[in-house]
Every structure is written in structure tokens, then in C-alpha cells.
Amino acid sequence: MKNVAAKSLLSFAGALLWLSAAGAAEIWVSPQGSDAGSGSQRQPLATLRTALFRAREMRRLKPQEVDSCGGIRIVMQGGTYWLDEPVFVRPEDSGTEGSPTTVEAAQGAAPVLSGGLSIGRWQKAGATAGLPATAKGKVWVAEAPTAAGRAVDFRQLWVNGKKAVRARSVNDAAHMQHILKVDKQEETIWIPTPSEGNLRHPAPMELVIHQMWEVAVLRVKSMTARGEMTAVKFYQPESRLQFLHPWPPAVIQHDSLGGNSTFFLTNAIEFLDAPGEWFYDARAGKVFYYPRPGEDMSTAQAVVPHLETVLRVEGTIDRPVHNVRFKGISFAHATWLRPSQMGHVPLQAGMYLIDAYKLNPPGTPEKKTLENQAWTGRMPGGVTVKNANSILFYRCKLERMAAAGLDLVAGTHHNVVEGCTFRDLGGSGIQLGSFAEEALEDHLPLNPADERTLCRNERIANNLVEDCANEDWGAVGIAAGFVRDVSIEHNEVREVSYSGISVGWGWNKSVSAMRNNRIHANHVHRYARYMYDVSAIYTLSAQPGTSITENYVHDIYSPAYVHDRHHWFYLYTDEGSSYITVKNNRCPAEKFLQNANGPGNTWENNGPMVSDEVVKNAGLQEEFKDLLE
Numbered sequence: 001m002k003n004v005a006a007k008s009l010l011s012f013a014g015a016l017l018w019l020s021a022a023g024a025a026e027i028w029v030s031p032q033g034s035d036a037g038s039g040s041q042r043q044p045l046a047t048l049r050t051a052l053f054r055a056r057e058m059r060r061l062k063p064q065e066v067d068s069c070g071g072i073r074i075v076m077q078g079g080t081y082w083l084d085e086p087v088f089v090r091p092e093d094s095g096t097e098g099s100p101t102t103v104e105a106a107q108g109a110a111p112v113l114s115g116g117l118s119i120g121r122w123q124k125a126g127a128t129a130g131l132p133a134t135a136k137g138k139v140w141v142a143e144a145p146t147a148a149g150r151a152v153d154f155r156q157l158w159v160n161g162k163k164a165v166r167a168r169s170v171n172d173a174a175h176m177q178h179i180l181k182v183d184k185q186e187e188t189i190w191i192p193t194p195s196e197g198n199l200r201h202p203a204p205m206e207l208v209i210h211q212m213w214e215v216a217v218l219r220v221k222s223m224t225a226r227g228e229m230t231a232v233k234f235y236q237p238e239s240r241l242q243f244l245h246p247w248p249p250a251v252i253q254h255d256s257l258g259g260n261s262t263f264f265l266t267n268a269i270e271f272l273d274a275p276g277e278w279f280y281d282a283r284a285g286k287v288f289y290y291p292r293p294g295e296d297m298s299t300a301q302a303v304v305p306h307l308e309t310v311l312r313v314e315g316t317i318d319r320p321v322h323n324v325r326f327k328g329i330s331f332a333h334a335t336w337l338r339p340s341q342m343g344h345v346p347l348q349a350g351m352y353l354i355d356a357y358k359l360n361p362p363g364t365p366e367k368k369t370l371e372n373q374a375w376t377g378r379m380p381g382g383v384t385v386k387n388a389n390s391i392l393f394y395r396c397k398l399e400r401m402a403a404a405g406l407d408l409v410a411g412t413h414h415n416v417v418e419g420c421t422f423r424d425l426g427g428s429g430i431q432l433g434s435f436a437e438e439a440l441e442d443h444l445p446l447n448p449a450d451e452r453t454l455c456r457n458e459r460i461a462n463n464l465v466e467d468c469a470n471e472d473w474g475a476v477g478i479a480a481g482f483v484r485d486v487s488i489e490h491n492e493v494r495e496v497s498y499s500g501i502s503v504g505w506g507w508n509k510s511v512s513a514m515r516n517n518r519i520h521a522n523h524v525h526r527y528a529r530y531m532y533d534v535s536a537i538y539t540l541s542a543q544p545g546t547s548i549t550e551n552y553v554h555d556i557y558s559p560a561y562v563h564d565r566h567h568w569f570y571l572y573t574d575e576g577s578s579y580i581t582v583k584n585n586r587c588p589a590e591k592f593l594q595n596a597n598g599p600g601n602t603w604e605n606n607g608p609m610v611s612d613e614v615v616k617n618a619g620l621q622e623e624f625k626d627l628l629e
Contacts, residue, residue: 024071024102025058027051029111031079044077048087048103048113055101056092071099076329078109086307087113091315095323097390105328115307115382116333116400117145117152119287122297128288130199130269135290139272140297144285147306151285153337154304155471156402156426157278159295163400163424163470167271167279168208169194169264173530176210176262176561180229182251184243189218189250191263193230196270199223204282206339207232210262212248212563213498213533214474217344220265238343245345245356246372248533262561305335305402314386317411317452321388329396334382336403336426347442349502350404350427350475351376351435366444367508374442378435379427379472381407388412395419401426402471404479408432408455416459419624423464426471429493432458433483435505442505445512445541446482454513456484460491462624469497473530476538481505482514489520492619492628498531499572500524500553504540507575509598515579516545523619525555532562535572535593537585542578542598552618553587569593573601586610586618 026041029051033044045051051074059066066072072095095101105111125131125141145152157164170176180190189207199205205220218234234242242250250261265271269288272279278289287304291297310331315321338344338352345353356374364370382401385391386409398405398420404427406417412432422429433455436442448454460478469475477493480486480503493500501524503517524536536553539546553570570587573580578598583605590607620627 030077076111116303119302168266325392334401379403429465433481435481473497506541541576544579
């Protein structure tokens with residue numbers, strides 16, 4: 001019986017090679033295909049998972065033939081591929097430099113790998129307790145989607161590809177109110193009593209606080225009104241983290257810095273009062289939506305995210321994935337539920353706190369002046385890469401995700417991300433490198449015994465990064481931690497909530513594994529949409545050999561509610577930044593900050609006097625300017 005199976009697989013592999021085109025062997029996939037098919041263009045498979053399996057078997061059973069024809073092309077026809085589990089690319093899927101495995105869109109096609117679930121059968125909502133009077137007769141309702149017989153939790157909804165707004169107490173961030181006072185001992189925040197009165201669903205409701213360069217998402221445990229003031233208490237662990245961690249603070253008492261932080265409440269049906277807003281009543285299993293003008297809910301495509309990761313490329317440090325390429329593929333609808341389960345209190349760049357507190361007296365053996373300690377975790381990416389090299393993402397799209405877009409986690413090198421679009425992401429567009437392991441205190445330099453665990457020799461080029469950090473406002477366009485020999489060049493970063501490009505971690509002048517990074521010819525504009533203490537390009541810690549050159553920076557937002565309206569910059573080398581060259585960067589004024597820097601930095605010819613050639617050459621190169629269309 002085993003011999004029969006082996007002969008069948010050999011025959012199958014040979015047949016697919018016989019179907020190969022002038023280049024590589026081809027396996028075709030279509031949403032209308034069947035995984036029992038041959039994988040030819042006429043009989044395509046239905047899933048990328050099965051196509052990868054067949055490619056793996058071809059390499060296992062016919063390695064010489066696969067190599068001789070130049071590798072394997074998995075060609076995906078247009079349409080949406082709804083996933084029940086992440087696509088997992090493992091070491092056995094690896095190719096070679098001359099014989100790669102390529103997953104690509106068919107000519108003219110737009111395949112989408114989706115981690116989402118559709119919502120249908122919308123109906124006009126009848127009398128619904130708590131619904132604002134202005135919304136009655138305008139709101140629609142549908143049953144929440146289920147998976148394996150269980151209701152799916154979610155924090156995002158897209159209608160016809162456009163992100164809906166989770167119902168909140170203000171319809172515009174400019175109208176956020178200020179916190180009245182904070183009682184750290186009682187772990188209580190006092191806010192103006194909501195005008196909505198007795199809110200029906202305090203348990204799933206959240207308080208979102210604007211805290212200088214970060215936002216905190218705190219699940220509301222109770223609300224107790226005392227006239228015009230209301231005391232709000234929260235669930236653990238975020239309550240402990242919020243009241244113990246010193247930076248960034250919720251309350252700044254100096255009037256010159258704008259007073260206390262602003263906030264909004266979210267996720268209560270009483271806030272569902274404007275077109276484009278939605279509310280999920282998890283207890284009843286119903287989703288409520290207030291349509292935008294022109295939306296027909298009888299035909300609208302409504303999608304919520306279900307999978308946290310859509311694509312996972314992962315090997316081991318000793319057996320990495322290598323020589324796999326993705327061309328023209330879209331990845332969409334990734335979820336992230338940790339804020340609903342444990343709250344979200346970040347330190348910086350979206351890295352959430354696991355523990356943090358103020359040191360009294362200050363000082364640790366490694367840093368005598370350190371006045372606080374923190375340990376963080378990282379938000380996930382909708383596409384993750386770990387222990388992998390020579391991976392290519394070319395003209396792909398990563399859109400409509402709850403956390404980060406692409407995450408090069410660790411153990412990666414010589415990967416290329418070029419010509420891709422990162423849009424409508426709750427967190428950072430691209431994350432790469434370690435931002436301290438969960439067990440490593442964040443102010444320590446990272447010097448791993450095995451340097452293979454680093455992210456190094458990566459090329460991030462000619463990508464469009466926009467509308468990122470639209471939920472965690474403190475995340476950034478491109479975030480790099482302890483990385484080495486990384487090139488971030490010719491990217492266009494725009495419409496981001498905080499900084500455009502951030503490189504470095506640790507707040508430390510000691511030399512670490514981080515060095516020789518190149519931030520060159522990027523175009524960063526329309527940044528700081530919600531947060532301040534901000535810069536278009538920002539660095540932390542010692543980075544010998546790192547350069548920031550010929551970038552073009554302009555047009556920063558000016559939100560009225562930030563703590564210090566003057567604390568914004570075009571270029572910002574922050575605490576511990578050392579041995580960095582900052583040269584020939586064009587910006588409207590010499591508004592820079594060098595805060596608590598170490599030795600060896602060189603600043604030369606930055607500002608409005610820089611040549612127009614820098615403006616002309618920054619951002620997407622000619623081959624990729626179509627992304628802006």
C-alpha cells in the first residue's frame with residue numbers, strides 16, 4: 001500500500017512538472033477551484049495551503065527536475081480566499097536562489113488572502129434599548145458570525161472595504177474631554193459624567209486615554225457618578241499597569257503643557273449616533289451598524305477579522321525558511337484581541353507593557369540614573385516572518401488589519417520588502433527586529449550570544465505606508481528595534497498617527513548589537529495626526545555606522561489637545577542616540593531635537609537649504625510611483 005502511495009505521488013509530481021511553462025513548474029489556484037484538482041490552469045486548486053503541500057512534495061520527490069526548470073510558481077487567480085487558519089510556510093517549502101518557490105498573482109489578477117468572516121442578512125433594527133434617539137430608524141442589525149459553532153469576538157468592522165468606527169463618546173478626536181483627576185492609590189480615574197446617562201453595558205466598554213506619545217485602552221469595570229464627576233475603575237492587569245507605570249503619564253499638572261490627558265469612551269450602544277459607526281452586543285450576539293450615505297446593507301459586503309495572522313513564514317534558527325517569494329498578493333482582515341482580554345498600556349511604538357514601575361531611589365547596576373523599569377511585549381503582524389532569509393514581498397498589499405502589517409520578528413536576514421502597500425492598519429505598518437524580549441528590561445542593550453537571532457541585512461524600499469496606527473495612535477509607520485545593516489530607503493510614509501520612521505530601542509548609550517542602519521531618501525509627511533513628542537524620523541540608543549541621509553520631511557499635523565504643542569520635530573535623536581550621521585535631509589525648518597544623546601553623532605546640512613535634488617529623489621522611485629495612484 002505504501003509503494004502504491006509513493007508511486008502515485010511520483011506520478012503526480014511528474015505530471016505537474018510536465019505542465020510547467022517556459023520558466024518554473026506551475027501550480028494554479030482559484031477561489032472556484034478544487035483541492036482534488038490537478039493544479040493546472042484549467043483545473044486549479046482551491047487553497048494556497050494545498051498548493052504549498054504539492055510544491056513541497058515536488059521538491060521532495062523530484063528535486064533535480066524542479067531545480068532544472070527554475071523552481072516552482074504557485075499562480076493565484078483573482079478573488080478572495082477566506083482562510084480557516086493561517087497559511088504556514090515552513091522550512092520544507094524553501095527553494096534555492098536559482099530555484100525559488102514563488103507565490104504570485106496571475107497576470108491582471110488581484111488575489112486576497114483574508115483572515116476575515118462575512119456578515120450578512122442585515123435588517124433594520126427595531127426598538128433597541130440604549131440606542132440614541134437620533135439613530136432610531138437608521139441603524140441596521142445582523143447576527144454576529146460564528147466559527148466552529150462559537151460566536152467570534154472582534155474589534156473591527158469593514159463595510160465595502162472601508163473601516164467602520166467602533167461607537168464612541170466623541171465623533172471627532174478634537175472634541176475629546178480632559179480627565180479631571182487620577183487617584184493612583186484607589187486606581188481610579190475621574191471624568192466628567194457622560195451625557196448619555198446610565199450606560200447599559202459597562203463591562204465591555206473601554207476608556208481610551210491620550211498619553212503624550214501613547215494611548216492606553218482600559219476595560220471599564222465600574223462607573224460611579226457623583227454629580228458632574230464620575231469615578232471609573234478598571235479590570236486587571238491594565239489597571240495595575242496604568243497606575244504604576246510612570247511614562248507616559250495620564251496627568252500633566254503644568255498648564256504650559258496643556259493640563260490633564262484627553263480621553264474617549266468606546267463600545268456602548270449609547271454612543272452609536274453617527275453614520276459609519278458600529279456596536280457589537282456580544283451577549284446577544286448581534287452587530288449594529290449605522291450606514292454611511294449611499295450604503296445599501298442588503299448588498300453591502302461587511303467583514304470582521306477572525307485570524308490574528310494571515311501568513312506565517314517561520315523556520316528554526318538552525319533550519320530557516322529561505323528563497324520563497326510573494327508577488328502581487330494581498331493580505332487582509334487580521335484581528336488582535338489582547339486589548340479586549342487584558343487591556344493595552346504601551347511604553348512606546350505600540351509595544352505593550354507587561355510590567356513597569358518607578359524606581360525609588362533611581363538606579364540599576366547597568367544604568368545608575370535609571371528612574372523606571374519596564375518589560376514589554378509586541379503586537380502581532382498580520383504577516384509574520386521568523387527565522388527566514390531571502391524572502392521577497394514584492395508589490396503585495398497588507399491592508400485592513402487590527403495590529404501591525406508585516407512583522408520581521410527575529411532570526412531574519414537578506415529579506416526584501418519592495419513596492420508594497422501598507423494601509424488601514426491598527427498598529428505599525430512594518431515592524432522588524434527585537435524590541436527587547438519579554439524577559440529583558442527595556443532599558444538594557446541587546447547583545448545576544450547567538451547573533452543569528454538578529455534581524456539584519458534587510459531591505460525595506462519603495463513601499464507606500466499610509467493610514468497606519470489608526471487604533472493604537474502611538475504606533476508608527478516603520479518601526480525597527482535592535483537591527484543591523486538594515487536599509488530603509490525610498491519609502492513614502494504619510495497619514496500616520498505618530499512618528500513616520502523609528503529606529504532603535506533601549507534608551508541606552510552602550511554599544512549593542514545594533515549598528516550600520518541606513519535611513520535614506522524617504523518621503524515622510526502628514527504625520528503626528530493624533531500624538532506629539534514626535535518626529536518624522538526618530539532614533540534611540542547607540543547605533544555605530546547608522547546614517548539618516550537625503551530624506552524629505554514636511555507637513556506635520558497640529559492637534560489642539562496634545563500636552564505640549566511645541567514638542568514636535570522633523571528629526572529627533574532621542575535618549576542614548578550615538579554614532580549616527582544625520583546629513584542632507586530636507587525639511588521646512590531646522591526644528592530638530594537631540595535629547596540626552598551619547599557621543600559620536602554628526603549633524604550636517606539639514607533644513608530648508610538642502611538641494612531640491614533631495615526633494616526630487618526622495619520617496620518612491622519612478623518604477624513604483626503608480627502606488628500613489
